[in-house]
């Protein structure tokens with residue numbers, strides 16, 4: 001029998017990973033591992049696997065709730081999912097992704113919603129997409145003591161404005177915009193920055209220019225860490241963006257298991273005796289007698305003795 005390998009923690013094996021440890025990991029050249037999760041088992045498994053950060057992404061709208069974009073995700077949905085993940089995970093930092101509409105209106109509204117992630121869902125930090133107007137939201141939330149992760153490049157909440165789910169920063173001008181936004185987000189107080197679908201040389205220059213860690217998704221190996229969507233890396237379905245590497249093919253495995261279950265139910269192979277509960281012989285005999293006599297069933301043998 002093969003021995004179970006312990007989780008490969010990058011650092012800090014006891015208790016919650018302290019937030020400043022992430023910048024230290026960047027300094028030491030230790031890669032940061034981030035993955036999304038949306039429920040307690042996902043949080044527990046990511047923790048057991050030694051993941052450093054769990055993002056409860058608004059990608060939930062697509063991979064869990066069946067929408068075709070992240071835009072419909074609501075605060076209430078994100079809070080339920082985040083609460084479930086924080087119940088399952090203890091060591092990784094849990095970041096709640098602020099959904100579209102929860103931070104665009106004003107700094108005050110953004111802060112109110114960020115506070116809900118921390119107070120109601122137990123999140124350690126929140127993530128906000130974009131530069132520009134997002135900067136004052138970041139400052140306001142950080143000033144209130146809530147850590148913020150930034151997210152630039154392909155920002156799915158504004159995919160329509162960006163012309164679809166497309167790589168970003170592919171012209172000198174757009175790459176420079178990202179470079180400037182990244183530095184502004186660091187100055188605004190972000191503790192780390194997601195770079196999504198950005199050419200690797202651009203991501204590398206941004207990473208070099210920042211003292212906070214960059215977490216790449218489709219942004220190359222020079223980023224300080226990587227993130228993938230849980231359902232993508234586990235292979236719940238075929239296809240997906242080119243930056244996804246599938247580490248399992250759970251979709252076909254789950255479907256095969258469900259087909260076997262359906263076949264067993266239909267043929268009467270399931271359940272077997274081992275899946276059922278016993279009743280003492282004498283209780284069963286009394287039950288049968290009561291039914292035969294068409295009387296009210298006697299509750300237990302002790303009732304008979306008492307009678």
Ligand code: KIV
Pocket residue numbers: 036055056057058059060097151194196217227228229
């Ligand atoms: O919502 C999400 O899962 C994300 C990651 C892809 C970074 O924002």
